[in-house]
Amino acid sequence: MEVFYGETVWLEGMGLRLWDVVFEKEGPDWYLRVLIDKADGSTMDTDTCADVSHALDPILDEADPIEQSYYLEVGSPGLGRKLTRPEHYTAVQGQKISVKLYKANENGAKEFSGILTSREGNTITVETPAGPVCFEASAASTVRLCDDEDLFH
Incomplete structure (x- = not known):
């Protein structure tokens, strides 16, 4: 393409x-x-x-x-747009995202949401209520910007 x-x-x-x-x-x-x-x-x-x-x-x-x-x-990609390219993360840094991982992380979480704080190389950091969570982009099956409905959770 x-x-x-x-x-x-x-x-x-x-x-x-x-x-x-x-x-x-x-x-x-x-x-x-x-x-x-x-x-x-x-x-x-x-x-x-x-x-x-x-x-x-x-x-x-x-x-x-x-x-x-x-x-x-x-x-339009819509409110709950998928984040698939590095520039997507730059565009929505500081906003709430939802993440689904292929496998549970070291804390046992496979799905979580929080504020996107950074993407450096392939490492993505999200500030969740339980604290910061870092993961590799390749470990995520789906990363989306939270839409209006998600913002109330």
């Missing part, structure tokens, strides 16, 4: 940033989902998503990065 990650200057010119690109199958159909965010943190709107979709069509037609047919969807 280098066609996306390598060429995002035009998105930046629109005041946007690329959050993620996901190619996945749902039922019999394939979907190319391009998740974008406003660089200033303001709310994403459908007109902006439509503008990006229309701008992407000729780029994808020319680059032709995917052989099979698919549906293109452009949208």
Whole structure:
């Protein structure tokens, strides 16, 4: 998907940033989902998503990065967005995240939430009510920004 990650200057010119690109199958159909965010943190709107979709069509037609047919969807990563790339952690540092690990850590916790305090290399530190928890990015099955519902727990 280098066609996306390598060429995002035009998105930046629109005041946007690329959050993620996901190619996945749902039922019999394939979907190319391009998740974008406003660089200033303001709310994403459908007109902006439509503008990006229309701008992407000729780029994808020319680059032709995917052989099979698919549906293109452009949208916001949402409130409970997944954190998958180092820059995601930078963007949400100081905010509440939820973490699911593949295996329980040394404290016996497999799931926890807290304030993201840092990501240095592959080591992520979260301040939880029980104290700081450090883990390697590769040990996490899912890391998400907490959405409004999660903030009350």
